[in-house]
């Protein structure tokens with residue numbers, strides 16, 4: 485037998501991403517992040533984590549449902565097609581190493597780097613509650629989440645890019661201060677990915693806090709009802725009035741879910757009053773119900789076997805822990821704390 489002399493495949497580069505467990509995931513989560521995760525998992529060594537500490541930086545009083553939300557969200561991930569054989573799934577709060585690295589990085593991170601973050605300023609403006617230390621430190625905790633796994637890439641939308649930038653600065657400073665000859669924490673790259681920002685049932689951004697969502701696991705009849713009740717072009721008061729898709733909250737759903745022919749049919753029918761709004765909504769209803777079918781099927785299998793979901797998280801957490809522990813040994817040694 486001839487020995488196999490083909491070179492071994494290079495190790496896949498690591499991608500890290502997390503999501504806050506704030507309740508059942510909706511179509512906005514799927515099209516804004518999860519669909520991209522599913523695509524990335526076969527190409528990269530993906531680490532996806534439940535950011536339950538991050539959820540508490542803004543929802544620290546809402547702790548009653550957090551455990552249920554964590555596992556509901558993992559079921560939604562698996563339903564969407566995240567494959568635990570390909571990706572590592574874990575829970576942030578099960579990894580005290582993140583908190584240790586956060587504390588150590590805090591020693592060398594100037595306060596001004598965190599105070600200037602747009603997300604922090606935005607929260608200060610919107611929030612009537614006094615700002616907390618957790619909120620200010622959130623980008624640094626996020627930096628620890630990323631750096632502890634030496635992630636090469638972090639998939640982000642444009643609004644999150646400053647967080648990756650501060651992570652790079654934090655890593656650079658740590659390496660400069662503690663290990664200038666042999667950098668320990670690699671600077672990650674933002675993976676700016678094309679995602680769709682889905683509008684909700686009222687035409688605003690789909691968000692649980694606006695109460696305008698379609699959940700990934702909403703029953704077909706609920707989807708039907710929600711879309712049939714959606715407002716349309718306010719100037720199309722009667723069936724005979726011509727409308728304009730540009731004024732209608734249903735139109736962005738057509739743009740996401742309908743093929744070119746269906747979109748042309750809807751736009752033409754709207755502008756000429758050739759179709760009614762319920763006719764127009766039907767292809768969107770059908771497309772969403774079809775999209776949900778495999779999610780529902782996969783979710784049902786996991787919901788009937790919750791132990792399997794816990795086991796998947798357990799295995800992922802231990803896999804992540806091995807990487808985190810190794811990095812922390814290097815960090816402690818560089819800082820002279822390995823005693």
Ligand code: SF4
Nearest residue numbers: 716717732754761764
């Ligand atoms: S026909 Fe369609 S695009 Fe036009 S107003 Fe009605 S739902 Fe909106």
